Structure formats: C-alpha cells, structure tokens
Amino acid sequence: MTISRSMIVGVSLLAALFILPGCTKPEPPALPGNPAPAFSLVDVNGKPLRLADHAGKVVVLDFWATWCGPCKQAVKEMEDLHRAYGSKGVVVIGISVDTGSDAAARVRAFAAEHGMTYLLAVDDGSVKRRYGAARIPATFILDRQHIIRQTYPGFQEGIGKRIAADMEPLL
Numbered sequence: 001m002t003i004s005r006s007m008i009v010g011v012s013l014l015a016a017l018f019i020l021p022g023c024t025k026p027e028p029p030a031l032p033g034n035p036a037p038a039f040s041l042v043d044v045n046g047k048p049l050r051l052a053d054h055a056g057k058v059v060v061l062d063f064w065a066t067w068c069g070p071c072k073q074a075v076k077e078m079e080d081l082h083r084a085y086g087s088k089g090v091v092v093i094g095i096s097v098d099t100g101s102d103a104a105a106r107v108r109a110f111a112a113e114h115g116m117t118y119l120l121a122v123d124d125g126s127v128k129r130r131y132g133a134a135r136i137p138a139t140f141i142l143d144r145q146h147i148i149r150q151t152y153p154g155f156q157e158g159i160g161k162r163i164a165a166d167m168e169p170l171l
Helices: 005-023 069-088 103-114 126-131 159-170
Strands: 040-042 048-050 058-064 090-096 119-122 138-142 148-153
Touching: 040 119, 058 069, 058 126, 058 159, 069 090, 069 103, 069 159, 103 119, 126 138, 138 159, 148 159
Parallel strands: 058 090, 090 119
Antiparallel strands: 040 048, 058 138, 138 148
16 A cells, blocks of 8 residues: 555644644633733724733723623723823723624714723624623723733622722732
8 A cells, every 4th residue: 555645644634633732722711810811803993903002001901782781881980990091001992792794883883972982892702702701891900911900790880990999009
C-alpha cells in the first residue's frame, strides 16, 4: 500500500483539528481579580471599539438592552458616572445586547431619547458570553490595567453611587 501526499495532508489536517484546540490556554473567567476579556466591536456609529483602545483608563463596562426595564434606570446612572468621571480617566462603555439588523439604529434612537453620551456598541452575544453576563444589566469595573475589580449583576438601586465609591481607589 502506498501512501499518497494527499492522504498525508488529510491526516495532518485532521490531527490538527483535534490536537490544536487542546493546546490553547483557556481564558480565565470574568471574575474580580482576573484580566478582563479583550473585545473588539463596532460602535453604534460604525467605528471600531476595542477594550485595548482604552489602556491606562478605568473602564465601567455595562451590558444592557433597550427593551430592559431595569436597564432604563441604570443608563441614567451610567451617564451620570460618565459626566462626573470622564475627565478623571474613566471610560463608560455600554454594550447593548439588542438583536436584529436594526439594533444599532434602535440603540442610537434610545440613546438620543435618554441623553446617553458615553460609548455604545451592539454585541453579537460573544462579548456578553465571554464576560458571563447571564442577566442584564450587568456592570463590570476594570482598573487601569483592565483587571476586573468589581461586578454588579442586575440592577441595584443607587448603583451609580456604589460604582463611584468602588471606583475611587482606582483613580
């Protein structure tokens, strides 16, 4: 039996499919003390939005949706944080989990209606999944090295004040 070059290539490709995935180091879970998962999205205006673009800044990352009642309360607090801390090296990024081909347009309209001026993007679900944001709103504070320092699952009354207090030592 002779072994053809195409058989060798085929077997090599199959082996790579099964071996290489086991060689990659799994990403640590998005928990306090761990590095924040990197992401690259397109903002609601069509511009690239990457976590890495905000190196050296404290980041408040908020997962939300236009249809989510508690999120509507939380976005006002995120806007207040953006206005109070934007000049102090803090970036607020709202990641909408709205779906559909018109999601960016809906988020833009919602933002205009609610006076939201911080960075906004629409997630395809991958960033929410990587952060383990099982329910929304879900907010994460990242320090200047983008280590997760605090998480806030769900809406909590006065969340903006709690985030501000937890963020102060990071400034």
